[in-house]
Amino acid sequence: MRQHFEALQKTGANHVPLSPLSFLRRAESLHAARTAVIYGDIRRSWAETCDRIRAVAAGFMGLGVAPGDTVSVLSPNIPELFELHFALPLTGAVLNTLNTRLEPETIAYILDHADTRLVVVDRELVPLLSQAFDRLGRTLPVVEIADPNAPGETLGGPTYDSLLANEPLPVVLPDDEWNAIALNYTSGTSGRPKGVVYHHRGAYLMALGTGTAWQMPPYPIYLSVVPMFHCNGWGHPWLMAMLGGTMVFTRVPAADRILAAIRTHGVTHFGAAPIVLQMLAEAESNATPFDPAIRVLTAGAPPPPSVLEKTRAMGFDVMQVYGLTETYGHISQCLWQEDWDDLTPAEQSELQAQQGIAFPMVEEVTVIDRASGAPVPRDGTTQGEIAIRGNTVMAGYYKDAEATAAAFADGWFWSGDGAVVHENAYIQIRDRLKDVIISGGENISSVEVEAVLYRHDAVQAAAVVAMPHEKWGEVPCAFVELRDGVQATSDELIAFCRTNLAGFKAPKSVIFETLPKTSTGKIQKFQLRNRAKSLE
Incomplete structure (x- = not known):
């Protein structure tokens, strides 16, 4: 009967706090x-x-x-x-x-x-x-x-x-x-x-x-x-x-x-991070592959398929994982599937760059349409936001109840990452919903870099977006409008940023032009992202 189960109590014998x-x-x-x-x-x-x-x-x-x-x-x-x-x-x-x-x-x-x-x-x-x-x-x-x-x-x-x-x-x-x-x-x-x-x-x-x-x-x-x-x-x-x-x-x-x-x-x-794998691949290009293979987890920006191909040839068994600071690190994995064995190395590497499925200690990692609140279909094209529930989601943000409540809206932790779900239930990130740049495994706030640029006397307006980079995955690219009658060079602005930011956060390229804006004056960053992709 139910009351007999309910009468059982936690004691020191049957309930111990979990701790590493x-x-x-x-x-x-x-x-x-x-x-x-x-x-x-x-x-x-x-x-x-x-x-x-x-x-x-x-x-x-x-x-x-x-x-x-x-x-x-x-x-x-x-x-x-x-x-x-x-x-x-x-x-x-x-x-x-x-x-x-x-x-x-x-x-x-x-x-x-x-x-x-x-x-x-x-x-x-x-x-x-x-x-x-x-x-x-x-x-x-x-x-x-x-x-x-x-x-x-x-x-x-x-x-x-x-x-x-x-x-x-x-x-x-x-x-x-x-x-x-x-x-x-x-x-x-x-x-x-x-x-x-x-x-x-x-x-x-x-x-x-x-x-x-x-x-x-x-x-x-x-x-x-x-x-x-x-x-x-x-x-x-x-x-x-x-x-x-x-x-x-x-x-x-x-x-x-x-x-x-x-x-x-x-x-x-x-x-x-993928940048470290690329560094190792370049240093080890002609060496004998490791045998047995070295098991490797990689996370950060999705690794370029070319890097996965090179590291596989080195004898590295690489698995892509995905996570955030708010989830203690990795909470999904691109677990190898047997039906990938017969694919070409290029095809295998494309699949390996996905974010995959939830780790076993995570209750759920899904992709939700924020407008409807429903999970997106497994069609590989419909985009939603990655949402997470489980015991390896943070307790909350320190001294920031408002941000904690927003992150945990509707009983999920909202990642801010846009993704699709494939037929096999594997998740793949398509776009970052926040203006974050992941360079060599380090997250860079575009807002922070823009704030520094705005401190330069010559800058009228600035917008920073991700630009693809062969070595670092992506790097900051700054689009800048100068004040009337004032001159500045790309090297000058980059040097200015380096004196006020960690070196990896400074723009690697500065483009001078009139920034595209909405009727309300908001900079249209999606246009700049498309521009930056062509500057690789």
Whole structure:
């Protein structure tokens, strides 16, 4: 009878909060002797790594870090950043990984908006943090990573290594799986970046779902290429603890270092943006293919079919995935279908560039006609907006209830990406509904670039759109109207942008002309996008 079922209760025996900290405890007991980290001459077992993590967590608590505090980290992919993905959640604090490619002004904005309690900084990036503090108008407590593999400066704060002297904390799960584990900022595709809150439950399920979708065996050897400031490395640091994997670090994602690491350490898996795959293909054009094949996830702008062809010839088994900062990273995959086996390499690569179907931990990824509220037909031509539901959708935007409510309208998370659905239920993006440019895996806000251009004395009006680029996928192209009687060159405006923006955000081309506008004065960007496509 129904009442007998309803009488059953959650207890400590049958209900435990989901958290990737469980994977740390598993790694310490099950994978203790296995290699967890390879970095230059450094080799550490899971037992050593877990001991370090627990000691560092105790060190942060000794510095006054408390549950709910935000700790920001400015660091390349190195073992310390990997350890912080467990150490900070162990204290109850929230990990905020900062994009090392951002300009000081944006870093200062994030530090302020995130209510950062303390900053962990790699000493090579101290100058960047110092400039951000100058923009912020104040300093914050700092812990410095003194990496022997890189030069650096010091602000005089305690070092990361000094925290290792503390008595290690026990691994204790959070009281509530809804507690924040990470705060990741979007690339500011419509102005200022928004803070995206991840919870322990979502991080746990992201790791489980990725391992299943990628069909990963135990003990993979994973090369850390995806920046951990991108959706916490797509959740892969937590996944490696679950599987007893080995994390291999090169610090700098240069082609020669990546290829050398693959060969030296027997790398089996890695993730990378399409620009990195193209870089590897160009560097490895005449080499013997990897055998067995290296399993690779790629995400960002859809990879050009030509790059997929080249990487397949190299011995890379590449799978396209799709996701957003708001979804913890990838939530759909272009899973290979057997009936593709007999197609030509070019045809296969075209299909591989699709965004595919939902990961197993995601309840639903669909394409909806916003006007009718109905899913679009599976005809490969009718366009709608990608909408997502599931446990790996963010808790919400930090300190922005209005934006959160808009993103979650009608019980879906709305991606802003326009797409079609094919007969086999695979999704394919056709156009971005927001004016976002994805260049080498980095999102660039056209609004942000336009704002800088408008600050130049010679600029009357400006519009920035994506222009196809052989290497980067797409890059910013600026269309500019000059003020009457004033002159400026393309090089001058590009240089101006570079002094006020991160280099990758600056336009790569500037076209001077009268901008097309509606009767109300709104710039007709769709015309400029079509123009930019012809400028490749």
